[in-house]
Amino acid sequence: MAGTIKDIAKHTGLSLGTISKFINGGRVREANRDKIERAIKELDFHVNEIARGLKTSKSKTIGIIIPSMENFFCTSLISRVEKHLSKHGYSGIICDYQEDPQMEKEKLVFLINKMVDGIIIVPSGDTQKEIQQVLDRGIPVVTVDRILPDIACDSVVVDNFKISGEAVEYFVGQDHRRIAIICGPRNISTAEERLNGYLAVHEKFRLTVDPDLIQFGDYYMQSGYELCRRLLDLPEPPTAIFATNYDITLGVISALNERNIRIPEQLSLIGFDNLNLSKVIKPALSLVVQPMDQLADATTKLMLERLEGTLQGIPQLVKFEAELVIKDSVISPLHK
Amino acid sequence: MAGTIKDIAKHTGLSLGTISKFINGGRVREANRDKIERAIKELDFHVNEIARGLKTSKSKTIGIIIPSMENFFCTSLISRVEKHLSKHGYSGIICDYQEDPQMEKEKLVFLINKMVDGIIIVPSGDTQKEIQQVLDRGIPVVTVDRILPDIACDSVVVDNFKISGEAVEYFVGQDHRRIAIICGPRNISTAEERLNGYLAVHEKFRLTVDPDLIQFGDYYMQSGYELCRRLLDLPEPPTAIFATNYDITLGVISALNERNIRIPEQLSLIGFDNLNLSKVIKPALSLVVQPMDQLADATTKLMLERLEGTLQGIPQLVKFEAELVIKDSVISPLHK
DNA sequence: CTAAAAACATGAAACGTTTCATGTTTGAGT
DNA sequence: ACTCAAACATGAAACGTTTCATGTTTTTAG
Numbered sequence: 001m002a003g004t005i006k007d008i009a010k011h012t013g014l015s016l017g018t019i020s021k022f023i024n025g026g027r028v029r030e031a032n033r034d035k036i037e038r039a040i041k042e043l044d045f046h047v048n049e050i051a052r053g054l055k056t057s058k059s060k061t062i063g064i065i066i067p068s069m070e071n072f073f074c075t076s077l078i079s080r081v082e083k084h085l086s087k088h089g090y091s092g093i094i095c096d097y098q099e100d101p102q103m104e105k106e107k108l109v110f111l112i113n114k115m116v117d118g119i120i121i122v123p124s125g126d127t128q129k130e131i132q133q134v135l136d137r138g139i140p141v142v143t144v145d146r147i148l149p150d151i152a153c154d155s156v157v158v159d160n161f162k163i164s165g166e167a168v169e170y171f172v173g174q175d176h177r178r179i180a181i182i183c184g185p186r187n188i189s190t191a192e193e194r195l196n197g198y199l200a201v202h203e204k205f206r207l208t209v210d211p212d213l214i215q216f217g218d219y220y221m222q223s224g225y226e227l228c229r230r231l232l233d234l235p236e237p238p239t240a241i242f243a244t245n246y247d248i249t250l251g252v253i254s255a256l257n258e259r260n261i262r263i264p265e266q267l268s269l270i271g272f273d274n275l276n277l278s279k280v281i282k283p284a285l286s287l288v289v290q291p292m293d294q295l296a297d298a299t300t301k302l303m304l305e306r307l308e309g310t311l312q313g314i315p316q317l318v319k320f321e322a323e324l325v326i327k328d329s330v331i332s333p334l335h336k
Numbered sequence: 337m338a339g340t341i342k343d344i345a346k347h348t349g350l351s352l353g354t355i356s357k358f359i360n361g362g363r364v365r366e367a368n369r370d371k372i373e374r375a376i377k378e379l380d381f382h383v384n385e386i387a388r389g390l391k392t393s394k395s396k397t398i399g400i401i402i403p404s405m406e407n408f409f410c411t412s413l414i415s416r417v418e419k420h421l422s423k424h425g426y427s428g429i430i431c432d433y434q435e436d437p438q439m440e441k442e443k444l445v446f447l448i449n450k451m452v453d454g455i456i457i458v459p460s461g462d463t464q465k466e467i468q469q470v471l472d473r474g475i476p477v478v479t480v481d482r483i484l485p486d487i488a489c490d491s492v493v494v495d496n497f498k499i500s501g502e503a504v505e506y507f508v509g510q511d512h513r514r515i516a517i518i519c520g521p522r523n524i525s526t527a528e529e530r531l532n533g534y535l536a537v538h539e540k541f542r543l544t545v546d547p548d549l550i551q552f553g554d555y556y557m558q559s560g561y562e563l564c565r566r567l568l569d570l571p572e573p574p575t576a577i578f579a580t581n582y583d584i585t586l587g588v589i590s591a592l593n594e595r596n597i598r599i600p601e602q603l604s605l606i607g608f609d610n611l612n613l614s615k616v617i618k619p620a621l622s623l624v625v626q627p628m629d630q631l632a633d634a635t636t637k638l639m640l641e642r643l644e645g646t647l648q649g650i651p652q653l654v655k656f657e658a659e660l661v662i663k664d665s666v667i668s669p670l671h672k
Numbered sequence: 673c674t675a676a677a678a679a680c681a682t683g684a685a686a687c688g689t690t691t692c693a694t695g696t697t698t699g700a701g702t
Numbered sequence: 703a704c705t706c707a708a709a710c711a712t713g714a715a716a717c718g719t720t721t722c723a724t725g726t727t728t729t730t731a732g
Contacts, residue, residue, distance in 0.1 A: 002448075002473060004688055015712045020690055029697095029710065044469075049449045050395060051688035053386045054717050069415035079405035079432060091446060094430045096415060110427060113385045133380075137338060221612060254615035276557060279590035282618060340718055351682045356720055365680065365727090387718035390687050 003043030011039040023047060053115060062092050062303060063111030065104065065121040069096040071219065072246045073273050073290070074122055077144060080296030081120060088304055090117070099218065101126035108134060118303050123148055125187040140306035144299050147189045147317070154302045156318045158290050160190050163322035164197025164244070167270045167288055170324060171240045172205055175332040176268060180213040180231045180238035182224060182248050191216075194244045213238050217248060224251020232259060239268060239333040246273035253281060268330040275325065284327035294320045339379030347375040359383060389451060398428050398639060399447030401440065401457040405432040407555065408582045409609050409626070410458055413480060416632030417456060424640055426453070435554065437462035444470060454639050459484055461523040476642035480635050483525045483653065490638045492654045494626050496526050499658035500533025500580070503606045503624055506660060507576045508541055511668040512604060516549040516567050516574035518560060518584050527552075530580045549574050553584060560587020568595060575604060575669040582609035589617065604666040611661065620663035630656045 008019045012035040022028045022036050039045070053059040062085055066074040074096075082092045093114060097104035101124045108130050111119055118140040123131065128150045135141055141153045148155075164181075171179045181198045184191030195214065202209045212234055217223030224243060228251060231238055243249040249271030256263060263269050263283060271277065271287040278285040298318045305311035344355045348371040358364045358372050375381070389395040398421055402410040410432075418428045429450060433440035437460045444466050447455055454476040459467065464486045470477055477489045484491075500517075507515045517534045520527030531550065538545045548570055553559030560579060564587060567574055579585040585607030592599060599605050599619060607613065607623040614621040634654045641647035 005690095006688075016689085017691080017713065018711055021711085024690080027710075032711085044473075046445065046449050048390075048451060048688050050386055050389045050451045051717090052690075054384075054390050054688080054719085055690045057717070059386060069411050069418070075405050075411050082405065082432065083434070091429070091431075091450075093427070095427075096418065098419070109382065113382050114427075115384060115386045137380075250612060250616050254612070257615065257618050257620070276586060276590070279593065280586050281616065282593050284593070341720095342718075352719085353683065353721080354681055357681085360720085363680075368681085384718050387687090388720075390689085390718080391720045393687070 002048075003040075003045040004048065005045075007043050008036060008039045008045055011043060012036055057115070058117055059115045060090050061114065061116045062090050063107075063114070063116040063119040063121075064092045064094045065107050065111070065119065065123075066094070066096050067099045067122055067124065067219070069094075073145070073292075076292050077122075077296055077299075078120075080292060081300050084296065084300035085303075088300075090304075090307075092120075097124070099124065105130050112137065112139070117307055118142070120144060120299055120303060122146060125185075125189070140303060142299055142302050142306075144295060145190055149189070152315050154306065154316045154318075156295055156298045156302065156320075157190070158295070158320050158322045160193035160322070161197040161200070163288050163324065164194040164242070165201045166197075166324045167242055168198050168201040169204075170286075170326070171242070171268065171270070171330065172201060172207070174240075174268065174330055175334050176240040177207060178210065178213060178236065178238045179240045179242065180215065181242045181244065182215045182217055182227050182231075182252065183244055184217065184219045184248075186216055191244065198242065219245050219247055221247040221251040221254070224248030225255045226251070228252040228255035229259075232261070237267075240330065241267065241269050243269065243271045246271070246277070248272070249274075249277070249285075249287070253285075264329050264331040268333070270324075270330060278325065278327050281329075283329055286327045286329045287325055288322050289325050290322045291320050338384075339376075339381040340384065341381075343379050344372060344375045344381055347379060348372055393451070394453055395451045396426050397450065397452045398426050399443075399450070399452040399455040399457075400428045400430045401443050401447070401455065401459075402430070402432050403435045403458055403460065403555070405430075409481070409628075412628050413458075413632055413635075416629060417636050420632065420636035421639075424636075426640075426643075428456075433460070435460065435556075441466050448473065448475070453643055454478070456480060456635055456639055458482060461521070461525070476639060478635055478639050478642075480631060481526055485525070488651050490642065490652045490654075492631055492634045492638065493526070493656075494631070494658045495655050496529035496658070497533040497536070499624050499660060500530040500578070501537045502533075502660045503578050504534050504537040505540075506606070506622075506662070507578070507604065507666065508537060508543070510576075510604065510666055511670050512576040513543060514546065514549060514572065514574045515576045515578065516551065517578045517580065518551045518553055518563050518567075518588065519580055520553065520555050520584075522552055527580065534578065555581050555583055557583040557587040557590070560584030561591045562587070564588040564591035565595075568597070573603075576666065577603065577605050579605065579607045582607070582613070584608070585610075585613070585621075585623070589621075600665050600667040604669070606660075606666060614661065614663050617665075619665055622663045622665045623661055624658050625661050626658045627656050 005019050009016050014032055018028055064078050078094060085092050095107040097107050104124050104127050120142050122145050123143055128148050131141055131151055135153055143155045183195050215227040217227050241252055243252045261267055271285050275289050278287055341355050345352050350368055354364055400414050414430055421428050431443040433443050440460050440463050456478050458481050459479055464484050467477055467487055471489055479491045483493055519531050551563040553563045577588055579588045597603055607621050611625050614623055
């Protein structure tokens with residue numbers, strides 16, 4: 001059906017090499033250029049990227065692996081990453097592993113087979129061995145949002161320790177003493193750091209840490225919902241909750257709504273990630289906002305530089321500051 | 337770096353054909369199987385899907401084109417589609433065209449060059465010619481959420497006319513007479529149908545249609561925000577608003593919040609798409625929920641059947657019912 | 673034990689490109 | 703008009719698979 005380079009050659013009477021050169025932006029005689037252009041139109045020719053990839057062993061394709069396509073942080077990240085990649089002639093194959101490390105491994109293999117030139121990943125943390133194997137094959141890997149302790153590869157993250165500390169400290173400044181945190185899975189560096197920020201502030205102000213106020217969930221709304229209920233059912237419930245990702249934030253709000261607990265009068269809340277959410281929730285929600293554009297920029301830049309070879313040698317760790325956006329969801333419990 | 341089929345052949349002393357047969361699940365002598373398996377381990381062999389694709393002219397890859405990666409409806413749709421595809425040995429290359437028909441065309445070409453076996457698309461409506469060209473190349477196309485009037489291809493949609501009518505009729509039943517609708521772009525079939533449902537109900541109840549109450553936006557939050565403000569600024573503002581997609585719904589809520597307009601006491605609202613949203617918003621939001629699983633199932637099924645050849649001939653139009661989930665965001669304006 | 677059938681192995685050709693060493697044309701300078 | 707670079711064209715080989723017609727081995731049945 002589709003014309004190939006050979007058809008163009010036959011049609012124009014020129015050689016394969018000439019057509020190939022033209023296709024790739026090389027110089028050809030004016031007369032030939034016209035002929036080729038006409039033939040391309042006529043035969044509806046499109047480069048077969050598969051064949052090209054086989055020859056060049058560059059697929060001009062980056063694998064992108066994320067925990068879930070329904071995760072707001074991930075989709076807004078990869079949307080931006082894709083935009084940059086395509087600007088540089090690359091495309092992304094996006095895979096979600098549905099938070100399942102086994103599936104994450106499969107996707108890794110899949111992408112290798114697809115001959116991707118590099119992999120950008122938001123890793124589960126349970127596939128370090130497999131990621132190392134990818135690196136061993138000479139395929140660059142950039143992790144985003146999370147770092148992998150045993151892996152020497154480029155990473156782009158936010159200073160989770162610091163921003164978490166800021167959020168908790170803001171609670172403390174508003175006289176809160178029973179501050180709960182709902183964390184993500186323990187093996188994710190990001191979750192760990194956010195917890196550490198929480199603990200550090202407690203240490204700094206010499207507040208006692210009540211283990212009941214520290215809950216670990218997965219990064220799903222359901223989890224936020226359940227853990228929030230658990231917190232509310234405590235003999236001495238918290239006066240403030242720090243929800244450490246977007247879906248958990250949603251879950252917390254839905255639990256509070258269900259029990260008709262008013263924010264911030266009855267309970268203060270700081271959420272995470274989606275600035276739009278703060279406009280939609282009433283009262284306006286205070287939350288931690290991550291610099292999505294910066295994260296995406298840095299990630300793509302790192303990957304492209306590794307691919308072009310302009311960046312070599314030791315892995316880079318790029319760290320950005322998140323921002324605490326204060327709105328109306330926190331007040332002092334003493335003002336009741 | 338990576339071992340090829342040839343290396344395996346050399347390493348085992350067997351022929352290329354045998355290795356190939358084994359890789360593809362064919363039968364080989366037991367002794368040979370062992371040898372091959374050992375060699376594969378040893379040489380860390382992975383099939384080069386690029387080379388395979390070149391030979392078979394099947395990439396086992398489906399192109400998926402959506403308006404935006406930040407569109408909730410789209411991401412939840414493709415997340416499910418991907419899941420099904422990978423279950424059947426296919427993978428998806430996901431492209432978003434950022435609501436830009438020009439970019440949509442580029443993505444179409446890109447996917448053709450990538451030799452995708454089929455394309456699943458949520459089309460802008462402005463690329464019918466290009467989509468026809470894809471079909472002319474013998475590549476199956478399935479449109480989801482929207483149909484293309486001039487194109488004969490499979491489509492999976494929701495009965496937008498009907499559900500929109502139900503929503504508006506619900507307003508009418510609650511004594512609303514000034515009902516606003518915020519539609520999507522006019523050239524999108526889905527938007528058109530939702531408007532038609534609105535008009536039909538007005539006709540049915542012999543209500544006058546005030547053109548001021550019909551607003552057209554794009555499917556972004558900002559648009560919902562602005563158009564909602566415009567509605568509120570009308571000399572005689574609506575008593576109810578029907579927001580016809582998720583982002584518009586968010587925009588409407590944020591505009592209402594900004595002006596401290598209470599739902600439903602001061603204004604009734606029916607939103608769209610995200611059931612979780614209704615739990616997070618207070619009061620619980622009534623909304624139209626689309627059967628995402630069914631949409632995704634049908635889409636994938638149609639595509640796979642076209643690819644396997646089990647479905648041939650005239651295009652199928654699969655239509656599902658959406659559901660109106662009533663919560664607390666609508667009351668009669670007379671009960672004020 | 674033998675012949676025929678069944679099961680498996682072989683290797684060259686092909687898929688649509690790019691590459692590169694070699695060949696041909698062009699036109700500037702004299 | 704001739705020479706010589708410079709500019710461009712040529713076509714065979716290669717990328718890593720699959721395919722298929724043919725060849726070889728194993729199994730089965732008589």
